[in-house]
Amino acid sequence: MLSGEELQRYGRQIIYPGFGEIGQDKLKASYVLVVGVGGLGCAASMYLTYAGAGHITIVDDDSVDLSNLNRQMLHWEGDIGKKKPISAANKLRKINSSVRITPVCKKITEDNVDVIIKGFDVVIDGLDNFKTRFVLNAACVRQKIPFIHAGVNGLLGQITTIVPGKTPCLACIYSTPPVSEETVPVFGVTPALMASLQVMEAIKLIAGFGETFQGRMLYFNGESMEFAYEDLTKNPKCSVCGPGRLNAKEHRK
Numbered sequence: 001m002l003s004g005e006e007l008q009r010y011g012r013q014i015i016y017p018g019f020g021e022i023g024q025d026k027l028k029a030s031y032v033l034v035v036g037v038g039g040l041g042c043a044a045s046m047y048l049t050y051a052g053a054g055h056i057t058i059v060d061d062d063s064v065d066l067s068n069l070n071r072q073m074l075h076w077e078g079d080i081g082k083k084k085p086i087s088a089a090n091k092l093r094k095i096n097s098s099v100r101i102t103p104v105c106k107k108i109t110e111d112n113v114d115v116i117i118k119g120f121d122v123v124i125d126g127l128d129n130f131k132t133r134f135v136l137n138a139a140c141v142r143q144k145i146p147f148i149h150a151g152v153n154g155l156l157g158q159i160t161t162i163v164p165g166k167t168p169c170l171a172c173i174y175s176t177p178p179v180s181e182e183t184v185p186v187f188g189v190t191p192a193l194m195a196s197l198q199v200m201e202a203i204k205l206i207a208g209f210g211e212t213f214q215g216r217m218l219y220f221n222g223e224s225m226e227f228a229y230e231d232l233t234k235n236p237k238c239s240v241c242g243p244g245r246l247n248a249k250e251h252r253k
């Protein structure tokens with residue numbers, strides 16, 4: 001049940017056809033995990049907080065650096081040196097005090113990923129490297145949790161929604177993790193745009209309306225202002241989601 005205050009705060013989204021109070025209630029009950037609190041993760045966790053996603057956990061092991069401040073909106077000058085999840089949680093709680101924000105200052109690894117993602121309704125990719133994305137993708141497939149992938153480089157961005165058992169997973173799309181450069185060029189607007197789309201996907205998935213971007217990759221090119229998309233194909237021999245893998249109890253050593 002939504003309180004009078006909630007009905008007022010979220011009124012403009014509640015009147016959206018197909019969403020309504022039921023959609024808002026589902027959002028309030030949801031558990032969303034944002035992995036990475038950089039350009040993507042800051043914008044994603046902000047919009048989730050504004051929209052009233054009830055429980056948001058943010059994970060990162062990095063500390064705020066001056067070079068982050070051109071794009072990572074939740075980290076301000078006074079936060080330099082602070083752990084990113086702590087810096088972000090402080091602001092998110094001020095945006096919307098009714099949302100439960102849980103900061104986790106950890107690096108996602110093969111050993112902790114299953115414990116960290118357990119019980120979440122949606123996982124949002126705010127990472128900057130494919131090595132960790134692959135670890136997260138495999139765990140989301142194992143636990144059948146929708147994984148909303150996005151990546152940015154300069155003015156280029158991409159996004160797809162991976163639904164385990166239904167769509168290709170990241171390991172179907174890339175046979176090996178693409179090598180991520182140490183320092184990629186980036187303006188703040190590119191991750192902000194892709195993160196907005198990630199949250200749009202998360203809201204639709206949680207509330208159950210509209211169509212999510214499943215089985216397709218959306219590409220954005222900010223230099224030519226073009227959006228393009230590609231149909232993705234499931235790899236029948238995928239080492240992560242191929243036959244027999246989804247139902248196996250334990251894949252990890």
Ligand SMILES: [Zn+2]
Binds near residue numbers: 168172173235242
């Ligand atoms: Zn796969």
